[in-house]
Amino acid sequence: MDKHVLTLDKGTTCTAWNHSGQRLAAALNDGTLSIYDSTDPASSVFCCTSRFKVQEGSILKVVWVPPEFGDVLACISANGILSLWEEVAEGTEGNRWKLCKLFERNTGQVLDAQFGDCHTSLKLVAAFADGKVKIYELLDILDLEKWQLQAQFQNVVDVVSEFGNASCLSASISWNPQKGEVQQSSFILGFSSNMPSLNSPKVWKYDQDHQRWLPVAELSMPEDKSDQVYAVAWALNIGRPYELIAVATQKGIGVWHLGLNPDADGRLQVNQVAMLHGHDGEVWQMEWDMSGMTLATTGTDGVVRLWQANLNGVWHEQAVLAPAS
Structure with a gap:
């Protein structure tokens, strides 16, 4: 049975999944970045643990660094600016995200x-x-x-x-x-x-x-x-x-x-x-996928298609995932 784990905010432009930490970053068209964490690994239910402003315009892409380098995100803004954001601990006040690098665009x-x-x-x-x-x-x-x-x-x-x-x-x-x-x-x-x-x-x-x-x-x-x-x-x-x-x-x-x-x-x-x-x-x-055997694709039609090769090396469509509405 399908299980609902997360509802993204209206105006979400892009997302990035951090596989190692069970975290999701979601960017909005107003320049806000939201971080979702799993509150209960057994149920895979996510809630928003951080929300901060990257810039005034829309965010087009977010990318996590490899997990061994910490909790860091790269953001590409609609104006073409590339910035890095790092999660830092602030004692009893918990964690916050700070701008650690703004790449010059010459x-x-x-x-x-x-x-x-x-x-x-x-x-x-x-x-x-x-x-x-x-x-x-x-x-x-x-x-x-x-x-x-x-x-x-x-x-x-x-x-x-x-x-x-x-x-x-x-x-x-x-x-x-x-x-x-x-x-x-x-x-x-x-x-x-x-x-x-x-x-x-x-x-x-x-x-x-x-x-x-x-x-x-x-x-x-x-x-x-x-x-x-x-x-x-x-x-x-x-x-x-x-x-x-x-x-x-x-x-x-x-x-x-x-x-x-x-x-x-x-x-x-x-x-x-x-x-x-x-x-x-x-x-x-x-x-x-993490085995390098199944390819997931999506595009302007809003449909996710999964592709695999059979034992003879012939590629075929394995599954189609379409939105409910």
């Missing part, structure tokens, strides 16, 4: 931002409306104000060229969720823009030997490189001989296998294994 508006946890440090990659990509590194895990700009580039294979006059409506970033000392940092990024060279989703990997980020794969067919990308999602790899990545464009949801072993030029082999259809309209959000 280029375009921030469209997406995601944290990457590698064995050396915490990183944050941000995609901007002018097609720029910036990667920040946290210098001191005990001081969330000390972020350093590690790299800046555009989402193009020809990394020495600069493509101007880009106008991007949205961007989607997904880090490789795999962790480990031998695992180099990598992420996939795609844009929805007026610049075809920026749109095509590319896998970026950090070259430790040369201390730079390099594009090691491009997840699009030759005839689809100009397609605008709405969402990307990198699945957790538990023993597969390849990585599994989903890419949503206006043509559907492409499921890709990404090889693990680079060729002589450092490139990784890619293979599109499925193109999924079923949503009425664009797909704007995708999430893999």
Whole structure:
């Protein structure tokens, strides 16, 4: 039987789930951020434990940092400002949320931002409306104000060229969720823009030997490189001989296998294994489950669809979750 666990406020624009702490962050169109916690883990009922103002305008996206770095949220505002908020204890008065970092915006508006946890440090990659990509590194895990700009580039294979006059409506970033000392940092990024060279989703990997980020794969067919990308999602790899990545464009949801072993030029082999259809309209959000086997997708039609591959590797729709009204 369905169980009601939480009612979000009217005007909620986005949410972010913290799996480790059983917490939910929900942003409103008036710039307010609400934190919901489970009061009884056995019943999974949530109540609002904090509510604070981030800014006057709407909040477009909220992202939790990896749990080992504390209770911290990144907020992207409608005006393109990226800010970090940290929960701090205040003795007998309980906890409160404080602004710990406001990133300077000297280029375009921030469209997406995601944290990457590698064995050396915490990183944050941000995609901007002018097609720029910036990667920040946290210098001191005990001081969330000390972020350093590690790299800046555009989402193009020809990394020495600069493509101007880009106008991007949205961007989607997904880090490789795999962790480990031998695992180099990598992420996939795609844009929805007026610049075809920026749109095509590319896998970026950090070259430790040369201390730079390099594009090691491009997840699009030759005839689809100009397609605008709405969402990307990198699945957790538990023993597969390849990585599994989903890419949503206006043509559907492409499921890709990404090889693990680079060729002589450092490139990784890619293979599109499925193109999924079923949503009425664009797909704007995708999430893999914690096993990396089931893909959940949703978009403008307001329907959640679950996808899986059978034993023969054929992808199919596993379930459809539609709103009651």
